[in-house]
Amino acid sequence: MWYFASPLIVYGEDALSHLATLEGQRAALITDAHLVSLGLAEKVTKNLCQAGLEVVCYDRVEPEPSLEQVREGAEFLLAHHPDWIVALGGGSVMDAAKAMWILYARPDLDPEAINPIERFNLRAKARFVAIPTTSGTGSEVTWAIVLTNRTERRKLGLGSREVIADVAIVDPLLVMDLPPRLTADTGLDALTHAIEGFTSTYHNDFTDGLCLKAAQLIFDYLPRAYRHGKDDVEARTRLHYAATLAGLGFGNAMAALAHGMGHALGAIFHLPHGRAVALALPYTIAYCAQGEPGSTRYAELAYHLKLPAENEREAARALIESVMDLMKRVEQPLTLAQAGISRRDLEHEMQILVDHAMNDTQTIMSPRIPDESEMQSLFWQMFTGEISL
Amino acid sequence: MSIPFPSDAWIKAMMEDLNQSQAYAEAAKNWEGDFYFIIEPGGNLDRTVILYMDLWHGKCREAFEVTDPEARKPAFRLSGPVQTWKKVMTRQLDPMQAMMTGQLRLQGNMAMVMKNVRAAKELVESCTRIPTIFPV
Numbered sequence: 001m002w003y004f005a006s007p008l009i010v011y012g013e014d015a016l017s018h019l020a021t022l023e024g025q026r027a028a029l030i031t032d033a034h035l036v037s038l039g040l041a042e043k044v045t046k047n048l049c050q051a052g053l054e055v056v057c058y059d060r061v062e063p064e065p066s067l068e069q070v071r072e073g074a075e076f077l078l079a080h081h082p083d084w085i086v087a088l089g090g091g092s093v094m095d096a097a098k099a100m101w102i103l104y105a106r107p108d109l110d111p112e113a114i115n116p117i118e119r120f121n122l123r124a125k126a127r128f129v130a131i132p133t134t135s136g137t138g139s140e141v142t143w144a145i146v147l148t149n150r151t152e153r154r155k156l157g158l159g160s161r162e163v164i165a166d167v168a169i170v171d172p173l174l175v176m177d178l179p180p181r182l183t184a185d186t187g188l189d190a191l192t193h194a195i196e197g198f199t200s201t202y203h204n205d206f207t208d209g210l211c212l213k214a215a216q217l218i219f220d221y222l223p224r225a226y227r228h229g230k231d232d233v234e235a236r237t238r239l240h241y242a243a244t245l246a247g248l249g250f251g252n253a254m255a256a257l258a259h260g261m262g263h264a265l266g267a268i269f270h271l272p273h274g275r276a277v278a279l280a281l282p283y284t285i286a287y288c289a290q291g292e293p294g295s296t297r298y299a300e301l302a303y304h305l306k307l308p309a310e311n312e313r314e315a316a317r318a319l320i321e322s323v324m325d326l327m328k329r330v331e332q333p334l335t336l337a338q339a340g341i342s343r344r345d346l347e348h349e350m351q352i353l354v355d356h357a358m359n360d361t362q363t364i365m366s367p368r369i370p371d372e373s374e375m376q377s378l379f380w381q382m383f384t385g386e387i388s389l
Numbered sequence: 390m391s392i393p394f395p396s397d398a399w400i401k402a403m404m405e406d407l408n409q410s411q412a413y414a415e416a417a418k419n420w421e422g423d424f425y426f427i428i429e430p431g432g433n434l435d436r437t438v439i440l441y442m443d444l445w446h447g448k449c450r451e452a453f454e455v456t457d458p459e460a461r462k463p464a465f466r467l468s469g470p471v472q473t474w475k476k477v478m479t480r481q482l483d484p485m486q487a488m489m490t491g492q493l494r495l496q497g498n499m500a501m502v503m504k505n506v507r508a509a510k511e512l513v514e515s516c517t518r519i520p521t522i523f524p525v
Binding site (some may be wrong): 111202 | 400411412420483485486488489490491492495498499500502503504505506507508510
């Protein structure tokens, strides 16, 4: 027995106007100061007001939201008693808002203890709308929550099936002006979701098609969206949908080793999430392809992506080449050294990186799970760019 | 030789396996917390059996079948029907999926669990290595 969870997805140009149909008393808009300054928060507020909702706004979400941040946001919710929570932003905002929603229902809970086993009865107090303003995270359709424990310098992969949004609004107009670097970082995050969702040990028939379609769209449209931005409306739109498809795919099949390693890197070296997981992806594909025969699905993935391959190893090589080619086209670093991390810093932080990556909730979904010394080798390979396959 | 599950001999065999496992020692080096594994009746098992394990920083310090449930106050309790335990221990059912779908019920400090998922995985791996006779 397993589940496939999805919100109602409202997509397309002007999908934002769906907000005017919500029924309730008061909405709490959770966002960040940048989106307020861009006027996007105001657009959302106008639609909510049209629905007759009173709107209160918490606009202090920071990148890589911390445990303290979600406690503060939950206090805001407890003070205003909303019956709708509307998250407007990228992965940080949506993940923070989901955690705040849980603490709104369960103020006694330690946010580190958010888990997929307990029931929190969230909808007794409020329902949830997620509106992504980047094309990558997929958080608008997943039950995943990533929070940072700043004291331990650790990202925690948490989640609860209850935090699946009631409504996800996937409006491409909200991402037309996304800067190129953010387009690349978040687009590669979506590609990592698609590939890991297809190859994780929780993959299933309900998610495979979503992951494959998302991967195809990202290979086709990310370079165009990166190069032409809002001048290529088709690329922007298809990439935005691809990110949500990938979210549905991996959200119901889990991500894997690249995410486990990316979380560890992100927390220690403050690399943007998408950049960190994409950096790890080629190296983790090579590592998994050398595991037990029959444990990976790269040939099937390569077949659908029209990559030349006769067997799993050849498929893994072709996939790695394609991913790295895409990364070059959007001018991403291919190694930790290129990402600005020094040998000395990597050496200094290695043990903590290994410890955190080993115990990340996504790592254990990998078809091959490294031990400590293999994990250390993988980080060094990421540093030097050496891929042995 | 296969060992009947659930029993004192079985949990002691698992203790021995865990204490020889490098993978468990690595994965559970930060783990602190003892367990009641509560196996509910089914098949030829006509009573609830409780197995105790004291898990501490990658080692198992003590393991036995519990005769007095009030004797210890373990940090964690994992319970479910014997049929579900068998599915998990024979790899027919993923332990996390078993817990998420309510087939196994876990009580305890969930923050500790979420930060040490690899330890939980290695614990289950150990179960699968014990040659076992099931009552179902």
